[in-house]
Amino acid sequence: MPVDPTLDTMMAELMSFARRQRRFARFRARKRNLHHMATSIAYGSEQAMLRNKRGRSKRLLKKKLYSEPRVVFFEHAQFGHGKRGPVPRKALLRELALLCPVIPVDEFRTSMCCHSCGYVLGVDYRSRVLRCRNNPAGGGGCSVDEIDRDTNAAANVGTYGIRMLLGMARSAHLDRKTPRVLSTRSTVVY
Ligand SMILES: [Zn+2]
Numbered sequence: 001m002p003v004d005p006t007l008d009t010m011m012a013e014l015m016s017f018a019r020r021q022r023r024f025a026r027f028r029a030r031k032r033n034l035h036h037m038a039t040s041i042a043y044g045s046e047q048a049m050l051r052n053k054r055g056r057s058k059r060l061l062k063k064k065l066y067s068e069p070r071v072v073f074f075e076h077a078q079f080g081h082g083k084r085g086p087v088p089r090k091a092l093l094r095e096l097a098l099l100c101p102v103i104p105v106d107e108f109r110t111s112m113c114c115h116s117c118g119y120v121l122g123v124d125y126r127s128r129v130l131r132c133r134n135n136p137a138g139g140g141g142c143s144v145d146e147i148d149r150d151t152n153a154a155a156n157v158g159t160y161g162i163r164m165l166l167g168m169a170r171s172a173h174l175d176r177k178t179p180r181v182l183s184t185r186s187t188v189v190y
Contacts, residue, residue: 030085037079037087038095042070070100073161075107075153105161107153109174115155117142118173 013019039047046065053061074096079087096102114121114132119142121130128149134140144152160170172178 030091033085034087034091034095037092038099041096042072042099071161071165072096072100072102073105073157074102075105075110075157103161103164105157105164106170106174106176107157108176110156110160111149111153113156113173114142114144114147115152115159116144118171121147121152 043065046061050058050061050065074093078089079092093102112120114134117132117134117140119132119134119140121132129146130149130152131146132140132142132144134142135145137145156171156174160174163170169175
């Protein structure tokens with residue numbers, strides 16, 4: 001029976017030592033990247049402070065940092081192809097779960113509603129800054145004027161997550177059952 005010549009070529013390529021080494025290097029790089037992302041999500045800017053410290057002060061800060069209880073609220077975040085390559089979501093969640101408890105939350109309306117008053121902010125993905133027109137200047141009672149899209153979403157996710165941990169219901173403006181509070185005055189700042 002004739003052997004498929006492509007099979008030989010494939011065998012030689014897949015089983016070659018150099019190729020195996022490259023594959024292992026890629027695997028290690030991916031793991032390193034995932035660990036780096038997970039620690040920066042879990043420990044934030046304090047993790048970056050560790051890099052500038054050496055010796056005893058580094059050990060003390062590390063001890064303090066890693067002994068503080070932390071919780072991560074995770075919505076349906078997706079990470080595209082950055083300079084370090086793609087970040088698989090499930091693998092990142094697994095890595096995060098090794099560091100602290102991870103609580104998945106529903107992202108419904110978290111980026112479109114004001115975290116303070118619940119009015120719908122102007123959603124336009126060309127701009128990162130959104131404006132709540134329910135502030136005193138616009139005749140409303142909200143203290144938020146301009147806010148970054150992601151900061152607002154993080155505030156919503158955080159509030160919801162804490163309410164969830166305390167056994168409270170989801171805020172009215174984030175509830176799937178409530179009709180959204182539309183403000184005709186909400187606009188996007190370009
Ligand atoms: Zn508001």
